[in-house]
Amino acid sequence: MVFVSLIPPAYRQEGSGRDSNHLSTHPYPILCSEGGGVPFRWSFPMPKHDPMDRTSGFLKKNLETLPPKKRMEYLNRRLRGIIQYAYKHSIAVRNKFDSVGLKPKDIQTVKDLEKIPITKKTELMELQKKSPPFGGFEALPITELRRIYVSPGPIFEPGEADYDELGWDQGMVAAGFRPGDMALNTFSYHMVPFALQMIDNSLYRIGCITIPAGIGNTEQQVNILKNLKANAYCGTASFLLNIAEKAEEMGLDLKKDVNLKVGFVATEMLPESLRSKLEQKFEMVIRQGYGTADIGCLGYECLQKNGMHVPDDKIVEIVDPSTGKQVGIGKTGEIVATTFNKVYPLIRFGTGDLSLLTETGCPCGRTSPRLVKILGRVDQATKVRGLFIHPGQADEVVSKHPQISKVRVVVTRKEHKDEMTFQLELNGEVSQPEKLKSEIEQSIRDVMKVRGNVQFVSKGAIPAEAKKIEDQRTWE
Numbered sequence: 494m495v496f497v498s499l500i501p502p503a504y505r506q507e508g509s510g511r512d513s514n515h516l517s518t519h520p521y522p523i524l525c526s527e528g529g530g531v532p533f534r535w536s537f538p539m540p541k542h543d544p545m546d547r548t549s550g551f552l553k554k555n556l557e558t559l560p561p562k563k564r565m566e567y568l569n570r571r572l573r574g575i576i577q578y579a580y581k582h583s584i585a586v587r588n589k590f591d592s593v594g595l596k597p598k599d600i601q602t603v604k605d606l607e608k609i610p611i612t613k614k615t616e617l618m619e620l621q622k623k624s625p626p627f628g629g630f631e632a633l634p635i636t637e638l639r640r641i642y643v644s645p646g647p648i649f650e651p652g653e654a655d656y657d658e659l660g661w662d663q664g665m666v667a668a669g670f671r672p673g674d675m676a677l678n679t680f681s682y683h684m685v686p687f688a689l690q691m692i693d694n695s696l697y698r699i700g701c702i703t704i705p706a707g708i709g710n711t712e713q714q715v716n717i718l719k720n721l722k723a724n725a726y727c728g729t730a731s732f733l734l735n736i737a738e739k740a741e742e743m744g745l746d747l748k749k750d751v752n753l754k755v756g757f758v759a760t761e762m763l764p765e766s767l768r769s770k771l772e773q774k775f776e777m778v779i780r781q782g783y784g785t786a787d788i789g790c791l792g793y794e795c796l797q798k799n800g801m802h803v804p805d806d807k808i809v810e811i812v813d814p815s816t817g818k819q820v821g822i823g824k825t826g827e828i829v830a831t832t833f834n835k836v837y838p839l840i841r842f843g844t845g846d847l848s849l850l851t852e853t854g855c856p857c858g859r860t861s862p863r864l865v866k867i868l869g870r871v872d873q874a875t876k877v878r879g880l881f882i883h884p885g886q887a888d889e890v891v892s893k894h895p896q897i898s899k900v901r902v903v904v905t906r907k908e909h910k911d912e913m914t915f916q917l918e919l920n921g922e923v924s925q926p927e928k929l930k931s932e933i934e935q936s937i938r939d940v941m942k943v944r945g946n947v948q949f950v951s952k953g954a955i956p957a958e959a960k961k962i963e964d965q966r967t968w969e
């Protein structure tokens with residue numbers, strides 16, 4: 494078939510090429526899939542049966558399936574471009590380079606990024622106070638902006654006239670969103686950039702119809718879903734659960750009276766138990782994305798549910814937060830991101846979130862590395878024998894043993910060696926405490942990759958205000 498390109502200019506970026514498997518964009522959606530393409534036919538209201546192929550297809554296939562070496566060349570090329578640009582147009586970026594005697598030509602590859610100091614959110618806030626509103630990171634005059642967003646902090650984010658970020662679009666297509674879908678967007682439209690700038694624009698560009706519902710008003714949201722037969726959901730998973738419970742309370746059948754097929758969730762941790770509960774209740778597919786208000790999408794799940802693909806318009810490094818050096822594939826560290834955005838070119842932005850990357854092939858065909866999962870915040874983590882441990886891991890160990898009611902991980906140092914002790918309160922008497930102890934110690938090794946001792950303590954021994962990980966080491 495002849496593919497008619499409906500890709501707006503913003504999509505025709507360097508290196509992306511013309512993509513015959515590209516999902517076309519608004520205003521005349523055509524769904525193109527492997528081996529031909531399935532024309533999308535408009536129908537309203539949406540039929541309950543779902544004739545669309547939501548299981549394959551890419552937003553930008555050429556880019557998403559680049560062989561690893563080509564991907565690295567592509568990223569390095571775009572990195573050199575944005576570094577040159579940002580140094581020239583952003584005062585804050587130039588100051589950062591000058592502070593360590595760097596010039597743009599010193600940054601040729603992703604590895605070279607290590608030379609640039611990381612910008613943490615706290616520093617961004619301080620810089621914004623000193624040099625309002627954007628701390629000098631903006632690379633164009635304020636009069637050329639379309640909006641200014643205000644995130645908690647407060648922290649200001651510039652909203653460009655031609656929003657062209659790729660990541661959320663890629664994520665929604667990977668989740669199964671298709672042109673013509675009608676999406677209830679329940680993220681907050683108020684002040685912050687996520688619902689309006691990022692999700693709303695992305696839905697528009699992949700050819701979906703958006704209901705800008707915002708948060709709250711659960712009963713009204715249920716009625717909207719029922720009356721409009723919306724088949725897509727954007728919002729938090731916990732709010733979708735509220736919607737489900739409200740709908741059931743109103744006597745509705747979630748599979749018959751509500752037509753949800755796909756969901757894209759973000760902004761909070763997604764427990765597998767909650768995902769599968771919702772997927773079963775609605776007979777829908779739910780996938781998640783990860784990012785920040787400052788820098789946009791940094792990861793999205795495909796149908797394989799095996800981590801979050803890094804979008805093609807970001808560089809994600811995993812670094813040791815104390816040194817800023819890249820830790821390598823498979824090792825835990827802080828997520829540090831660089832965008833190619835020419836309006837707000839944040840270079841090496843420290844998210845404060847912990848994760849690790851994998852590069853093992855994904856059956857979906859996408860070749861980008863994946864964030865395995867978000868493990869928690871850097872400031873809650875600590876290092877034991879050179880490896881990061883964090884509260885999420887302690888919870889994971891506990892979840893494997895229903896006998897445990899409360900945990901505190903105490904890190905101490907004996908003869909210059911780190912020791913980690915899991916203090917555990919139990920739900921009741923156990924018949925074979927030694928056996929349980931060795932089982933838990935095995936779980937600790939499996940989850941944390943580091944050895945830990947188990948100490949059972951009496952109920953109430955762990956104070957209510959105790960931190961989950963308590964570092965008692967002294968370094969005299």
Ligand SMILES: [Zn+2]
Binds near residue numbers: 795796797856858859
């Ligand atoms: Zn995948």
